[in-house]
Amino acid sequence: xxxxxxxxxxxxxxxxxxxxxxxxxxxxxxxxxxxxxxxxxxxxxxxxxxxxxxxxxxxxxxxxxxxxxxxxxxxxxxxxxxxxxxxxxxxxxxxxxxxxxxxxxxxxxxxxxxxxxxxxxxxxxxxxxxxxxxxxxxxxxxxxxxxxxxxxxxxxxxxxxxxxxxxxxxxxxxxxxxxxxxxxxxxxxxxxxxxxxxxxxxxxxxxxxxxxxxxxxxxxxxxxxxxxxxxxxxxxxxxxxxxxxxxxxxxxxxxxxxxxxxxxxxxxxxxxxxxxxxxxxxxxxxxxxxxxxxxxxxxxxxxxxxxxxxxxxxxxxxxxxxxxxxxxxxx
Numbered sequence: 001x002x003x004x005x006x007x008x009x010x011x012x013x014x015x016x017x018x019x020x021x022x023x024x025x026x027x028x029x030x031x032x033x034x035x036x037x038x039x040x041x042x043x044x045x046x047x048x049x050x051x052x053x054x055x056x057x058x059x060x061x062x063x064x065x066x067x068x069x070x071x072x073x074x075x076x077x078x079x080x081x082x083x084x085x086x087x088x089x090x091x092x093x094x095x096x097x098x099x100x101x102x103x104x105x106x107x108x109x110x111x112x113x114x115x116x117x118x119x120x121x122x123x124x125x126x127x128x129x130x131x132x133x134x135x136x137x138x139x140x141x142x143x144x145x146x147x148x149x150x151x152x153x154x155x156x157x158x159x160x161x162x163x164x165x166x167x168x169x170x171x172x173x174x175x176x177x178x179x180x181x182x183x184x185x186x187x188x189x190x191x192x193x194x195x196x197x198x199x200x201x202x203x204x205x206x207x208x209x210x211x212x213x214x215x216x217x218x219x220x221x222x223x224x225x226x227x228x229x230x231x232x233x234x235x236x237x238x239x240x241x242x243x244x245x246x247x248x249x250x251x252x253x254x255x256x257x258x259x260x261x262x263x264x265x266x267x268x269x270x271x272x273x274x275x276x277x278x279x280x281x282x283x284x285x286x287x288x289x290x291x292x293x294x295x296x297x298x299x300x301x302x303x304x305x306x307x308x309x310x311x312x313x314x315x316x317x318x319x320x321x322x323x324x325x326x327x328x329x330x331x
Contacts, residue, residue, distance in 0.1 A: 012039045012064050014208045020110060020217040020252040021061035021088055023187075023205040024177050030060065033077045039065025041077050043084070044174060046327040057081040058327045060174060062093045070096040078313055085324050086311040088175060088255055094309035098268045104311040105270045105321075106260050107278065109295075111253040112215075113303040115244040120237075124302035131230025132237055138228045140194045142238040148183040150191075155198050156181065156222075163222040174328040175255070179203065179220050186213055190239045192223075192231050199227035200235050207252065216243060217252040233300070253303065256295040257330070258282035261307050268309075271316045289330055 009032055013022060016039055025032075025042030034040040041063045047055040063073045070093055078084055078100070086097065087107075094104040120129045150156060160179050183189075185206075192200030200223045204216035218239075223232045240251055258278045282291045312320040325331045 008034065009040050009064070014211050016064045016066060017206075017208040018214075019062040019064075019090060020205075020207060020254055021175070022064055022207070023217065024175075024219075025060060025064060026184075027177060033073075033080065035065075035073055035076060038069050038073055039063055041073060043077075043081075044327075046323075048323075048326060051323045051326045055083065056323060056327065057084045058174060058324070059084055059086045059089075061088050062090050067092055071099065075100060082313055084313050085320065085327070086309075087324060087328060089309050089311065091307055091309065094268060094311060097311045102269070102311050102313060103271055103316040104268050104309045105274050105278070105316045106307045107310040108255045108257040108308050109259050109261070109305040110255050110308050111298045111301065111303040111305050112250045113240065113253065113301050114250050115240060115248055118240065118244065125300070127230075127300045128233055128237060132234045134228050134230055135192075135234040138194065140192055140199065140228060140231060140234065142190060142192050142235055144188065144190050144239070144242060146183045147181060147189045150189075152198075153181050156201065159198055159201065159224055160222045162224065166225060177205070177219055179222070188216060188239070190235055190242075192227065192235045194227060199224040200231045202232070202235050202239060204239060204251070213248070215248055215250045215252060217254060219254065233297075253298045253301065255308055256291070256298055257289060258291045259295040274316050274318060274321060277318060277321070 006026060009025070013025065017023065030042045030044055032040045032042055041059055043057045043059045045055060046052055046058050063070055065073050074093070074096055086093070089097075098104050120132070147156070187206065188204040190202045191198065201221065202218060203220035205219045206213040207215035207217055218236060221232050221235070243251060258281045260275065260278055260282070281288070286292055310316065310321070310324060312324070314320050322331070
């Protein structure tokens with residue numbers, strides 16, 4: 001590991017940070033493996049008296065570098081940290097690890113919504129139209145404002161605390177950034193009000209390419225239980241409309257864990273039993289995490305989906321998957 005400050009890694013992030021989780025690599029508890037002139041891998045050490053006494057390095061998403069250098073950077077990282085796990089990686093990175101001889105299993109899908117031709121017309125997005133119209137009838141208004149310019153931080157904190165309490169806490173700690181009550185570089189905040197009362201908020205993280213923000217990741221929302229049903233979706237639609245005006249390419253809704261493509265046998269060096277376990281979890285273990293609810297909600301936006309993967313230098317057997325799930329806060 002090479003010690004790195006944000007000043008060192010941000011140039012790489014702004015050039016190569018095209019994964020929806022790339023911005024989360026700036027979190028203060030992350031560590032960095034940096035190769036000068038190439039890029040970096042963001043990871044978090046994990047130790048547990050039962051699950052992993054010897055420790056693992058949990059890598060967050062894709063290496064932040066040119067795709068041409070994925071295999072090189074991964075090889076150098078694994079040479080230094082042979083006990084590594086890789087969470088929410090793209091197919092390109094999964095293939096690089098596959099080519100290096102490691103098992104990879106699909107872990108879910110990511111949903112992206114292209115903004116260039118986005119429309120609410122048609123049957124697929126009928127529910128979105130219904131929610132948007134309901135919010136309009138019930139006098140919900142939306143706006144964008146930097147959190148630094150918000151006058152009532154106490155109201156925002158109360159909304160956040162109430163929402164988290166209803167959800168049983170943060171969950172997926174490594175994969176979902178905490179809400180901070182100060183503006184962060186290139187992030188966007190949108191707000192929903194009903195009769196001057198805050199009923200919702202959404203935070204979008206930037207997605208970069210070649211020094212420019214080209215897309216946003218809908219990373220955090222907080223919706224009041226007293227708000228009209230569909231307020232969160234209507235707030236997202238409002239933000240998407242603003243982004244489209246600016247020429248933003250797409251919005252990522254992030255990962256739906258355990259929602260797997262069918263018919264992928266033989267695609268990569270995967271473990272069949274683990275794949276079956278993921279399918280079982282999606283159907284039967286929603287008390288651990290709302291796998292089906294997450295997927296069903298995002299499907300209403302009728303976006304483009306692509307597979308995401310997990311991998312481990314010790315294979316993708318269930319023991320390694322349980323270690324990974326514990327490390328990311330799913331169990």
